[in-house]
Amino acid sequence: MESSCSTFNDIDNEHPKSIIHIDIDCFYAQVEMVRSPELCTVPLGIQQKNIVVTSNYEARNYGIQKCMLVTEALKLCPNLKLVNGEDLHDYRAASNKIFAILQSWKCPVEKLGMDENFIDVTNLVQERLKSTDVNNITLSGHLYEEPSMECCGCHNRLKIASQIASEVRKKVFDELGFTICAGIAHNKLLAKLICPLHKPNDQTTIFPQHAVNFMATLQSVRSIPTIGSKTTETLISQKVLSVSDLQQVSVEVLKKHFSSDMAVRLKKLSIGEDNTPVKQTGKPQSIGLEDSFKTVSVKSEVEEKFEALLQRLLVLVREDGRIPVSLRVTLRKKDAKRLSSHRESRQCQISPSLFTIASGTLTVTASGQQKLMTIIMRLFNKLIDLNKPFHLTLVGLAFTKFQERMTGRSSIVNYLMNDISVQSVLNLQNDGDTSVSSMDYSAASPSSSTTTDLSDAEVEPSPKKPKKVNWIAKRRCLSKEDIASPSKLKVGELRLNSKELEKVSELRLNSRDRSLTPRASPAKECLSDASDTMNDVAEGGNCDDCPSYVDKEVFNALPDEMQQELKTMWKNPSSSGMPVQRSSPRTNKAKPNTILKYFVPHK
Ligand code: DGT
Numbered sequence: 001m002e003s004s005c006s007t008f009n010d011i012d013n014e015h016p017k018s019i020i021h022i023d024i025d026c027f028y029a030q031v032e033m034v035r036s037p038e039l040c041t042v043p044l045g046i047q048q049k050n051i052v053v054t055s056n057y058e059a060r061n062y063g064i065q066k067c068m069l070v071t072e073a074l075k076l077c078p079n080l081k082l083v084n085g086e087d088l089h090d091y092r093a094a095s096n097k098i099f100a101i102l103q104s105w106k107c108p109v110e111k112l113g114m115d116e117n118f119i120d121v122t123n124l125v126q127e128r129l130k131s132t133d134v135n136n137i138t139l140s141g142h143l144y145e146e147p148s149m150e151c152c153g154c155h156n157r158l159k160i161a162s163q164i165a166s167e168v169r170k171k172v173f174d175e176l177g178f179t180i181c182a183g184i185a186h187n188k189l190l191a192k193l194i195c196p197l198h199k200p201n202d203q204t205t206i207f208p209q210h211a212v213n214f215m216a217t218l219q220s221v222r223s224i225p226t227i228g229s230k231t232t233e234t235l236i237s238q239k240v241l242s243v244s245d246l247q248q249v250s251v252e253v254l255k256k257h258f259s260s261d262m263a264v265r266l267k268k269l270s271i272g273e274d275n276t277p278v279k280q281t282g283k284p285q286s287i288g289l290e291d292s293f294k295t296v297s298v299k300s301e302v303e304e305k306f307e308a309l310l311q312r313l314l315v316l317v318r319e320d321g322r323i324p325v326s327l328r329v330t331l332r333k334k335d336a337k338r339l340s341s342h343r344e345s346r347q348c349q350i351s352p353s354l355f356t357i358a359s360g361t362l363t364v365t366a367s368g369q370q371k372l373m374t375i376i377m378r379l380f381n382k383l384i385d386l387n388k389p390f391h392l393t394l395v396g397l398a399f400t401k402f403q404e405r406m407t408g409r410s411s412i413v414n415y416l417m418n419d420i421s422v423q424s425v426l427n428l429q430n431d432g433d434t435s436v437s438s439m440d441y442s443a444a445s446p447s448s449s450t451t452t453d454l455s456d457a458e459v460e461p462s463p464k465k466p467k468k469v470n471w472i473a474k475r476r477c478l479s480k481e482d483i484a485s486p487s488k489l490k491v492g493e494l495r496l497n498s499k500e501l502e503k504v505s506e507l508r509l510n511s512r513d514r515s516l517t518p519r520a521s522p523a524k525e526c527l528s529d530a531s532d533t534m535n536d537v538a539e540g541g542n543c544d545d546c547p548s549y550v551d552k553e554v555f556n557a558l559p560d561e562m563q564q565e566l567k568t569m570w571k572n573p574s575s576s577g578m579p580v581q582r583s584s585p586r587t588n589k590a591k592p593n594t595i596l597k598y599f600v601p602h603k
């Protein structure tokens with residue numbers, strides 16, 4: 001057996017990468033079929049408005065195509081079973097589950113829309129090669145064409161990638177019941193384009209030396225993923241219609257119509273060359289929903305549409321788990337003068353305290369939802385002059401920014417977020433304080449941003465005290481490995497939340513001054529609120545040598561390592577930047593953001 005290191009050295013490899021492209025068969029239709037298996041044996045169409053956006057393969061046998069009018073589809077197949085697919089929630093959920101399975105191979109996975117993914121299995125292939133007889137590697141699935149001679153070792157690598165693709169497809173089917181197609185190649189472009197060659201529920205591999213021939217079979221330049229409608233138009237104007245035409249046209253001719261870089265890129269694409277990396281997909285930058293319709297011209301109807309969108313959006317945001325801090329409202333106005341429609345957006349910051357995290361789940365109370373609706377309608381009023389008639393054809397809602405914070409239980413920020421809501425209750429009940437916050441209204445486009453101050457009591461009623469005590473007890477049950485030491489905390493993440501943290505400090509002070517004097521000891525509080533948790537809190541806490549301004553309850557709830565770290569800092573204040581003398585909370589504002597900030601002096 002040859003050594004994989006000597007045979008497949010990356011530096012000598014012309015085609016070092018191994019990429020798998022995954023496409024789920026008749027995606028929306030499969031989600032419905034998995035949910036209701038009786039649909040598997042009948043022709044099924046997924047309807048959005050008056051269009052069949054996709055259909056199962058049974059229906060495709062009748063000639064039904066994607067985005068066909070319902071009336072046409074029913075003419076072709078009167079027995080077509082139609083399911084409404086306007087609510088994308090379950091499709092999105094299925095897409096996320098599939099994505100999670102693809103990640104179990106520990107390779108970069110890039111999501112492309114809801115039903116496509118790229119997986120870069122280059123490293124995994126290299127690993128497997130080390131324990132594989134390179135003379136005896138079999139290909140799984142179809143091969144685009146038999147190779148005439150070996151290349152740089154890429155054939156064996158791609159064969160192993162085809163085996164991984166097979167495993168991926170099997171796992172997705174076994175765990176979720178979805179059949180999928182896969183394309184295997186040394187780059188993303190070829191992997192994507194070869195994927196649908198054997199549909200459904202199959203896979204195809206292409207070796208690099210067949211790239212030029214394969215690309216020449218594509219009838220339209222538009223088939224190349226990165227070529228959009230404008231580029232296609234320009235190419236057609238130069239009589240470049242097919243990919244074969246693009247292969248033949250000189251780069252000099254292309255340079256007359258495109259930038260030099262673009263001209264070279266087009267030439268490379270035409271012969272199947274592409275070196276774009278598979279970028280690991282993270283969480284989306286914004287989460288939004290839109291609803292389009294013929295016309296809506298009455299405010300109450302608009303409000304109903306937003307209400308419905310908000311309910312659906314809150315489901316999505318709960319599944320996402322991050323706390324939104326910015327909300328955008330989008331409208332599409334029918335413009336009689338311009339004979340066209342155009343979109344306008346406004347967005348504003350929203351208070352994170354509208355949301356609470358209880359048992360790891362993001363929730364919004366009914367009053368929080370009302371406040372969100374108030375904000376939405378205020379943004380709407382900014383966009384529409386209600387003294388004049390209006391005609392809308394679309395409304396949209398999106399959460400556009402999220403709190404940057406560690407989401408695990410071990411996050412100190414998470415810990416403090418829970419505290420914000422507890423303190424809010426005290427603040428509202430004991431102080432009768434109508435907390436006024438200013439919100440920054442700005443148009444989505446930075447060039448036309450405006451700022452308006454609005455009064456809005458956004459402090460959110462939240463879990464009652466016993467819940468907090470239980471929660472503290474829970475935290476104390478976490479293992480040491482579960483809890484990050486303060487030294488591991490990312491300072492940036494804390495700084496991003498500094499406003500919020502100042503709010504915590506202020507609320508803590510207010511509530512303490514007015515409602516918790518004299519203060520009960522942590523053990524006593526536990527005893528009165530939830531006796532079964534008393535031992536957890538009382539045993540762990542030892543704040544005898546803490547400075548007098550320290551909130552003992554908070555200190556006792558911290559893991560031992562943090563307590564030790566703080567005590568060390570208190571012993572040596574000059575090196576830690578901690579307040580040596582008792583100071584007002586305002587003076588803390590100017591200080592760097594350290595864990596010491598959370599220990600607010602009593603007045
Ligand atoms: P396939 O991959 O050929 O077996 O069939 P699908 O249905 O998976 O088609 P695909 O991969 O192009 O699109 C994935 C899903 O996206 C599809 O199930 C429905 C939706 N979709 C596709 N094209 C459109 C479209 O033009 N409009 C709308 N609203 N949805 C679309």
Ligand code: MG
Nearest residue numbers: 023024025115
């Ligand atoms: Mg698909």
